Amino acid sequence: MEENKVIADCKLVIIGGSAGSLHALMQILPELPQIYSFAIVLVLHRKNTDEETLEELIRLKSTVNVNVVEDKVPLLPGFIYVAPSNYHLLFEKNDTLSLDTSEKVNYSRPSIDVSFESASEVYKQQLVGILLSGSNADGTQGLNMIKSFGGTIVVQDPESAEMPFMPNNAIANCNPDYVLNNQGIIEFITSINNQE
Amino acid sequence: MIEDIELETLINDVYEYYGFDFGSYSRASLKRRVNRIFKLDGFTHFHDFLSKVRYDHDYYKRIVDEITVNVTEMFRDPAFYQVVRNEILPVLGTKPFIRIWHAGCSTGEEVYSMAILLKEAGLLHKSLLYATDVNEKVLETAKKGIFPLRMMKEYSENYRDSGGQEDFTEYYIANYGIAKFNDELAQRMVFSQHNLVSDNSFNEFDLILCRNVLIYFDNDLQKRVINLFDQSLSLLGFLALGTKETLKYSIGPGKYKQLDKEKIWRKIK
Numbered sequence: 001m002e003e004n005k006v007i008a009d010c011k012l013v014i015i016g017g018s019a020g021s022l023h024a025l026m027q028i029l030p031e032l033p034q035i036y037s038f039a040i041v042l043v044l045h046r047k048n049t050d051e052e053t054l055e056e057l058i059r060l061k062s063t064v065n066v067n068v069v070e071d072k073v074p075l076l077p078g079f080i081y082v083a084p085s086n087y088h089l090l091f092e093k094n095d096t097l098s099l100d101t102s103e104k105v106n107y108s109r110p111s112i113d114v115s116f117e118s119a120s121e122v123y124k125q126q127l128v129g130i131l132l133s134g135s136n137a138d139g140t141q142g143l144n145m146i147k148s149f150g151g152t153i154v155v156q157d158p159e160s161a162e163m164p165f166m167p168n169n170a171i172a173n174c175n176p177d178y179v180l181n182n183q184g185i186i187e188f189i190t191s192i193n194n195q196e
Numbered sequence: 197m198i199e200d201i202e203l204e205t206l207i208n209d210v211y212e213y214y215g216f217d218f219g220s221y222s223r224a225s226l227k228r229r230v231n232r233i234f235k236l237d238g239f240t241h242f243h244d245f246l247s248k249v250r251y252d253h254d255y256y257k258r259i260v261d262e263i264t265v266n267v268t269e270m271f272r273d274p275a276f277y278q279v280v281r282n283e284i285l286p287v288l289g290t291k292p293f294i295r296i297w298h299a300g301c302s303t304g305e306e307v308y309s310m311a312i313l314l315k316e317a318g319l320l321h322k323s324l325l326y327a328t329d330v331n332e333k334v335l336e337t338a339k340k341g342i343f344p345l346r347m348m349k350e351y352s353e354n355y356r357d358s359g360g361q362e363d364f365t366e367y368y369i370a371n372y373g374i375a376k377f378n379d380e381l382a383q384r385m386v387f388s389q390h391n392l393v394s395d396n397s398f399n400e401f402d403l404i405l406c407r408n409v410l411i412y413f414d415n416d417l418q419k420r421v422i423n424l425f426d427q428s429l430s431l432l433g434f435l436a437l438g439t440k441e442t443l444k445y446s447i448g449p450g451k452y453k454q455l456d457k458e459k460i461w462r463k464i465k
Contacts, residue, residue, distance in 0.1 A: 070440045071411045072222075072418075084440055086272075087411075090224035099411045099440050100225045102265045118224050 016112030018045040018134025020162025029062040083110040106138035116142025125150035134166030220417035274357035294323040300409035301327035304338025311381040328390035341377035408438035422446035
């Protein structure tokens, strides 16, 4: 692990999670201060039916504004975006988001790998990828891709994860820059771009 | 993994050799699709891949078939179909004849869904469903009305969530892993190849559905296609897009009025 790696020019923090990740996010998001210099994108496995309830929940819990994702919306710093259910979320070079209904990846749509890989190509070293609790292997390949493009990767400490499989799988197959519990993730995100 | 510059070379060559224009497709998705087929077909050098596309016509067709995304469902987004059932069809039902266009119909699941709604509303006999796609292969599947049997449980749930009250299994015959939908539904369908990128309007419609197709296009092409729909839609006709698609970047305010929360707009001018 490279401790004290300074994240100074981050444009995007992308967070992936599956089973148990919502619980972690509900602890993390309320503790984050308003962000200004980067965007946060959440890619969570969820049922097709709970359309927009997740956005509502996050809106209630977080001081950071939530922008609803539609095709080709601009990705703006200072906002949280949530990948809609039943679509893959992709990143365009002109800082817009696009959607894709192609085959499920890792039995999932949205797939964390798909979004991580797409973001890594666009944002390279200006990207931070965080993988939370879950019980499938989605996310690991994406983290490796983020790393190979010079981005920073963070994995939730399996000890603190409700479902440790996903973080464990990532730790076994990637070389995370940080392995952090929820409190550590809060402090980490708060420190990005030296935000106070 | 192919590089951005290689992707642009491929786009140029496909256009030059075959006249098919991927130039206005959204790059993130297009690149994923191309990478997928590149890997799937065991290529390691882009040059070999490009040569194959250039000189092997069948392979070029395979590329187009594989790149154009063909994932679809019956009664995808049940809430949408509920609005069609309860609000759109009663309006269309007052007309002597109903013309519907499914643009980018893929393997036809949404066309059969619509035919079921029309039948239940007693309107199928006076309706015509035009279903088009750029991909010839999927149209062949769509014509047959044969879908995987394993999907029927999900489709039947979607059907019920959309307000369907009949026995969904009555609409098809199950056989060796496939579900063949009743010919009665297909009788009012016309399938043909149509490319939204380059082809023009071919009729006037009361309802146009184009759901989760525009997401693969860039803003300029989206504008072109919306304009094409506008030309093809009768006054007071309806345009239905995917749940995450919008008209707002493509057409000025005042010409269309959105229905409730669903992505359905009515042409009012």
